[in-house]
Amino acid sequence: MILKKNTFIFLILIYLSLIVGFFTGEDVIGGAINDYKGHSHIAERFNENFLFTLFNYNELGHRHSPIFYMLKSITLYFGEIGQKVFFLHLFLLIPIYFYKCLKIRFNDVSKNYLKLLAAIILLFPTFRAYAIWPDPHLLGVLFFIISIFYYLKMKKNLKPFQNSLLNTFFLSLAAYTSPNFGFFVIFFFLEFFKKFNFSKEILLISLLNVILATPFFYYLFYLDVNFIFNDDSWDIGDNFYSLNNISNKIIIIISLFLFYLFPLILTRLINIKYKFTKFSIKKIFTIILYFFIIYFFNFSTSYELTNSGGGFFYNLSNFLFHNNYLLFFISFFIYLYLIKIFIFNSSNLILFLCLIFSNPQVTLWQANFSPTIFCLILLLFKGIIDKNHLDFKTLIISYSYFFIYLISNILIRNILI
Numbered sequence: 001m002i003l004k005k006n007t008f009i010f011l012i013l014i015y016l017s018l019i020v021g022f023f024t025g026e027d028v029i030g031g032a033i034n035d036y037k038g039h040s041h042i043a044e045r046f047n048e049n050f051l052f053t054l055f056n057y058n059e060l061g062h063r064h065s066p067i068f069y070m071l072k073s074i075t076l077y078f079g080e081i082g083q084k085v086f087f088l089h090l091f092l093l094i095p096i097y098f099y100k101c102l103k104i105r106f107n108d109v110s111k112n113y114l115k116l117l118a119a120i121i122l123l124f125p126t127f128r129a130y131a132i133w134p135d136p137h138l139l140g141v142l143f144f145i146i147s148i149f150y151y152l153k154m155k156k157n158l159k160p161f162q163n164s165l166l167n168t169f170f171l172s173l174a175a176y177t178s179p180n181f182g183f184f185v186i187f188f189f190l191e192f193f194k195k196f197n198f199s200k201e202i203l204l205i206s207l208l209n210v211i212l213a214t215p216f217f218y219y220l221f222y223l224d225v226n227f228i229f230n231d232d233s234w235d236i237g238d239n240f241y242s243l244n245n246i247s248n249k250i251i252i253i254i255s256l257f258l259f260y261l262f263p264l265i266l267t268r269l270i271n272i273k274y275k276f277t278k279f280s281i282k283k284i285f286t287i288i289l290y291f292f293i294i295y296f297f298n299f300s301t302s303y304e305l306t307n308s309g310g311g312f313f314y315n316l317s318n319f320l321f322h323n324n325y326l327l328f329f330i331s332f333f334i335y336l337y338l339i340k341i342f343i344f345n346s347s348n349l350i351l352f353l354c355l356i357f358s359n360p361q362v363t364l365w366q367a368n369f370s371p372t373i374f375c376l377i378l379l380l381f382k383g384i385i386d387k388n389h390l391d392f393k394t395l396i397i398s399y400s401y402f403f404i405y406l407i408s409n410i411l412i413r414n415i416l417i
Contacts, residue, residue: 026132104153121371255311256373270384309363309366
């Protein structure tokens with residue numbers, strides 16, 4: 001009873017911190033307010049002439065899907081404050097559904113611990129910035145988390161076919177809102193195929209995917225409202241398959257895994273063990289492959305496009321040493337760990353590849369993957385979590401870690417810059 005009461009009080013305090021941030025105009029990532037103001041005219045255009053704006057959306061020069069701005073145009077009647085309050089509380093469904101997912105994944109762990117674990121998201125700079133200054137990214141994350149919720153229910157054999165259809169539906173909403181989530185259809189469809197094999201169910205799931213995807217491709221290619229490949233696409237089509245861009249994605253996304261894994265490693269919720277006693281052909285090939293990847297790594301050109309991006313460890317490495325050596329060093333150990341879990345379960349590899357392909361442009365920000373990677377680590381990657389260590393110590397260390405990161409960002413943005 002005491003734990004339940006203290007959990008409730010703590011959650012209220014975290015919520016109030018978000019409200020304080022709302023009224024003080026908090027922008028922890030430094031670019032959310034500019035994106036908000038720079039894109040505000042899109043919703044106004046939809047409000048003035050919905051159909052004309054919809055069929056000429058690509059002329060606005062934005063890569064974001066129009067879905068969020070269509071919804072935002074409806075909320076214009078609330079006034080700016082009312083609109084922002086609406087989205088702030090809509091996005092609070094992300095930690096709520098994250099908690100619902102955690103309950104399914106760790107059904108024998110204290111619900112109070114799971115509530116606190118889910119609420120950590122409220123400390124993430126990306127969540128706070130885009131909840132206070134509404135952005136399409138969090139709407140896509142919300143639908144994506146809901147789709148994971150129905151997938152986990154399917155895995156528990158709770159109305160598997162019905163929940164597979166619901167997963168497909170909400171994943172399509174995530175993709176319509178933020179097209180990068182569309183790549184995860186590969187992972188989920190293969191999981192459904194393992195469940196249903198060649199059957200009427202898998203045929204109907206395939207048909208639903210086609211039906212839901214048709215308006216998207218019709219809009220982009222038949223009506224030629226191809227906003228994804230406009231002039232502001234950061235070479236989204238030209239350089240994606242270059243060895244340089246693929247290498248950049250692999251190294252930086254691996255480093256982001258370390259960023260979110262670190263507090264969990266400290267508490268042994270994730271136990272990383274390496275054995276270097278014996279070398280095999282596979283191990284030698286794995287090491288050679290890593291050096292091949294870092295040979296083609298060069299994020300400096302992409303960084304110069306916006307003078308930002310690369311994630312925490314890329315920036316830390318270049319700030320401290322003016323090179324990428326620290327980034328390469330720390331990424332190497334997480335690379336070995338990921339290879340280990342890829343061998344353990346091929347679904348992990350497919351999931352990781354979906355992350356790589358979900359960010360086709362040459363630029364890359366940590367915000368693109370927050371809180372997605374954290375949720376995937378706890379919910380979808382197999383063979384990672386040792387639930388026996390999901391305890392109060394894990395929560396204390398995790399909250400301390402992300403709180404320090406949050407405060408550091410606030411200080412940097414408001415005092416040092």
